[in-house]
Amino acid sequence: MNKVLKELKSSFLTALWILVLTFPIMIIKVNTIDATVRWRWANIPTVFFFTYIFSFIWRRLLFLREKKGKESLRLILIDSLLMGIAPILTIVAVSLINSKSPEYKVLSWILQAVVYTGVIILHSILIKDVKSEKTEEIQERKPKFDFRETLGKKTVKRPLLALLAVAVVAYPFVSGLYHVGIMTSALMFIILGLGLNIVIGYGGLLHLGYAAFYAVGAYNYGLLYMYWGVPFWGALPLGAVSGLICGLIIGIPVLRLRGDYLAIVTLAFGEIVRLLLENLAGFTKGPEGIAQIPRPGFIMKLNLQNASIYLYFIVFALMLLTIFVIKRIEDSRIGRSLEAMRDDEIAAQSMGIDLTKAKLITFALGAIWAGLVGVILAGKTTYINPGSFTLMESVMILVAVVLGGMGSVPGVILGALLVTLIPEYLRFLSDYRMLMFGVALVVMSIFRPQGIIPRVRKHYTVGRESA
Amino acid sequence: MSRTILNIEDFSMIFGGLRAVDHVSMHIDEGEIVALIGPNGAGKTTLFNCVTGVYKPSEGTISVSSADSHTTRTNGMKPNKITELGLARTFQNIRLFSTMTALENVMIGRHPKLKAGVVGAILRDRRTKNEERQVIEDSLSILGKLGLEKYANEPASSLPYGAQRLLEIARAMATEPQLLLLDEPAAGMNPQETRHLDETIKRIRDEEGITILLIEHDMSLVMSLSERIYVLDYGKMIAEGSPEVVKANPAVVKAYLGE
Numbered sequence: 012m013n014k015v016l017k018e019l020k021s022s023f024l025t026a027l028w029i030l031v032l033t034f035p036i037m038i039i040k041v042n043t044i045d046a047t048v049r050w051r052w053a054n055i056p057t058v059f060f061f062t063y064i065f066s067f068i069w070r071r072l073l074f075l076r077e078k079k080g081k082e083s084l085r086l087i088l089i090d091s092l093l094m095g096i097a098p099i100l101t102i103v104a105v106s107l108i109n110s111k112s113p114e115y116k117v118l119s120w121i122l123q124a125v126v127y128t129g130v131i132i133l134h135s136i137l138i139k140d141v142k143s144e145k146t147e148e149i150q151e152r153k154p155k156f157d158f159r160e161t162l163g164k165k166t167v168k169r170p171l172l173a174l175l176a177v178a179v180v181a182y183p184f185v186s187g188l189y190h191v192g193i194m195t196s197a198l199m200f201i202i203l204g205l206g207l208n209i210v211i212g213y214g215g216l217l218h219l220g221y222a223a224f225y226a227v228g229a230y231n232y233g234l235l236y237m238y239w240g241v242p243f244w245g246a247l248p249l250g251a252v253s254g255l256i257c258g259l260i261i262g263i264p265v266l267r268l269r270g271d272y273l274a275i276v277t278l279a280f281g282e283i284v285r286l287l288l289e290n291l292a293g294f295t296k297g298p299e300g301i302a303q304i305p306r307p308g309f310i311m312k313l314n315l316q317n318a319s320i321y322l323y324f325i326v327f328a329l330m331l332l333t334i335f336v337i338k339r340i341e342d343s344r345i346g347r348s349l350e351a352m353r354d355d356e357i358a359a360q361s362m363g364i365d366l367t368k369a370k371l372i373t374f375a376l377g378a379i380w381a382g383l384v385g386v387i388l389a390g391k392t393t394y395i396n397p398g399s400f401t402l403m404e405s406v407m408i409l410v411a412v413v414l415g416g417m418g419s420v421p422g423v424i425l426g427a428l429l430v431t432l433i434p435e436y437l438r439f440l441s442d443y444r445m446l447m448f449g450v451a452l453v454v455m456s457i458f459r460p461q462g463i464i465p466r467v468r469k470h471y472t473v474g475r476e477s478a
Numbered sequence: 479m480s481r482t483i484l485n486i487e488d489f490s491m492i493f494g495g496l497r498a499v500d501h502v503s504m505h506i507d508e509g510e511i512v513a514l515i516g517p518n519g520a521g522k523t524t525l526f527n528c529v530t531g532v533y534k535p536s537e538g539t540i541s542v543s544s545a546d547s548h549t550t551r552t553n554g555m556k557p558n559k560i561t562e563l564g565l566a567r568t569f570q571n572i573r574l575f576s577t578m579t580a581l582e583n584v585m586i587g588r589h590p591k592l593k594a595g596v597v598g599a600i601l602r603d604r605r606t607k608n609e610e611r612q613v614i615e616d617s618l619s620i621l622g623k624l625g626l627e628k629y630a631n632e633p634a635s636s637l638p639y640g641a642q643r644l645l646e647i648a649r650a651m652a653t654e655p656q657l658l659l660l661d662e663p664a665a666g667m668n669p670q671e672t673r674h675l676d677e678t679i680k681r682i683r684d685e686e687g688i689t690i691l692l693i694e695h696d697m698s699l700v701m702s703l704s705e706r707i708y709v710l711d712y713g714k715m716i717a718e719g720s721p722e723v724v725k726a727n728p729a730v731v732k733a734y735l736g737e
Contacts, residue, residue: 336600339600340596343594343606344589344592344594344613345594345595345596347578347582347589350575350577350578351586351589354574354575354577354578355574355575357557358569358573358575359575360532360556360557360558360561361530361557361558361566361567361569362558362561362587362589362590362650362652362653363561363562363587363589364586364590365556365558468577468579468582468631468633470631471579471581471614471618471631
């Protein structure tokens with residue numbers, strides 16, 4: 012009983028504290044035109060109970076973190092379902108308050124009272140639950156259903172892959188132009204994420220200026236077309252080359268840096284490239300950007316519909332190439348040396364790894380992909396300007412990598428899809444996009460720092476090649 | 479007389495106003511097991527770091543001779559170049575690649591012996607494939623020599639402490655060194671593990687023909703293993719010789735026990 016009281020007290024205090032903190036914005040409303048102040052006392056219980064619930068859920072999550080995977084997931088789901096009902100009912104109650112009719116106002120108060128009493132009762136039940144679980148010995152149970160193992164089976168894997176292939180091919184023909192465009196952007200983002208993953212996930216070098224390579228690729232095509240009329244297919248390989256060269260250019264001065272210092276220098280590099288593009292107006296047309304860059308043509312010029320579908324397949328093929336190359340590098344002498352450098356630079360050097368070479372390889376291999384995707388961006392949107400390559404772009408790619416799982420190819424793919432598709436399809440949340448990613452990253456770093464799909468290390472066996 | 483692998487002449491290392499190692503000369507001959515002992519802060523690890531290229535020596539000459547008796551002055555060379563000359567080391571505070579498996583750690587040690595580059599990795603031609611198969615086999619056999627094969631696919635950080643120390647030795651052995659420098663290999667080991675280490679080090683020397691220089695505080699291990707002992711105190715070499723000679727040296731006793 013003592014413990015229940017303690018839990019209740021700490022939730023209560025947190026709620027009170029947040030109530031005081033948010034008092035000026037949640038309770039007082041100043042009407043600047045009439046110069047009047049409206050006191051919205053009805054918000055007090057709402058704020059109080061929302062915080063109360065969330066502080067409890069938070070502490071419960073912290074407790075569950077110590078439990079073994081599957082079990083904790085189940086408990087979290089049940090908890091959030093139970094606790095989720097309360098806020099929803101509260102929102103209903105609050106919206107009823109806003110209507111003028113007095114009967115509804117009474118109804119709303121009753122509803123709120125019911126919700127809050129319910130939550131408190133539920134709360135004390137859950138706390139008892141926590142108490143009894145703590146005394147229980149945590150036993151390791153083998154989960155009945157191993158997701159990875161099931162996926163790895165050939166009988167499951169092959170039909171799934173076939174299904175995926177059919178879906179990928181059919182997608183542009185069954186969905187509209189708008190959706191094809193979004194999916195193409197998402198695929199491009201996957202390639203960017205995989206490229207940055209080489210630098211951050213394998214090399215362990217925090218790079219905050221990745222969008223600069225992206226910009227270099229895009230301007231590579233834009234400028235080559237503007238001055239010499241170079242077509243898409245001519246610019247694509249040159250995009251990779253210019254990315255590579257830029258990777259080496261940024262790689263050389265930062266050879267001695269790591270950690271925060273490296274992050275600052277790469278951040279500056281990203282901004283320098285953008286500012287150069289903006290200010291070399293005579294050469295790059297400055298902030299006005301380069302317009303009317305042609306879409307890639309297939310023998311002849313395509314109409315918008317077909318060009319979009321064509322581009323979708325180009326990007327998809329490029330993504331497959333990226334995955335193939337990165338997987339091969341990951342499982343090779345070069346990939347291992349990058350990871351060794353990430354884990355311990357001094358030890359890696361003592362094992363005969365040339366750090367200079369390893370770092371340059373990291374930057375160059377990472378930059379190539381951004382260069383390629385840059386060319387595609389120019390070909391997709393037909394218009395580029397420096398405003399598309401801000402720090403925000405670099406940060407979003409970084410978020411995709413960290414969220415999905417550093418060093419893990421499936422993780423980065425999922426991360427990139429989440430980061431691009433969620434804001435696209437949940438437009439009404441667009442104002443809160445950054446807030447959501449911020450919260451997601453904080454929660455991830457506490458509960459699952461290795462990312463949504465963490466890296467699985469290869470299992471070696473003697474004699475035969477293992478998958 | 480056998481070949482001198484490592485020769486240090488009149489070497490000093492100065493950090494600001496501190497002479498961490500002061501005019502030290504020593505040499506390691508092929509096939510020896512040599513110990514470097516001394517109280518804490520005597521400059522033993524500093525000497526190791528200079529020999530392996532982590533620090534750049536302030537004064538003096540450090541030279542390494544290769545199997546064909548070609549001698550190279552290694553002052554200021556990068557650690558990876560020194561490793562290629564056949565010097566490999568372990569670290570006092572374990573420095574394994576903690577996210578990688580035990581086997582992958584050893585495979586990293588094979589790095590300087592391999593050739594595959596980026597293009598080879600992507601195309602995975604026959605040569606690269608063979609090389610990769612070879613490195614897995616070699617690494618497994620090195621793990622086997624140290625009794626670590628059961629940990630091959632475990633993350634290095636999850637190994638028991640003693641096994642992590644052995645894994646560091648395995649990783650160093652993978653570079654096929656002529657001289658292995660062990661920095662306190664028995665630190666934190668229990669007596670049983672230390673006995674096992676004693677046998678292992680002897681076996682590495684006898685079977686693999688690798689010369690060994692070790693820093694160690696466990697005197698029973700030092701006395702049982704080493705054929706020659708150097709004693710450092712406050713950066714100065716105060717004694718040199720066989721275990722019996724060093725044990726009887728009054729300067730050594732004074733350094734360890736005080737007046």
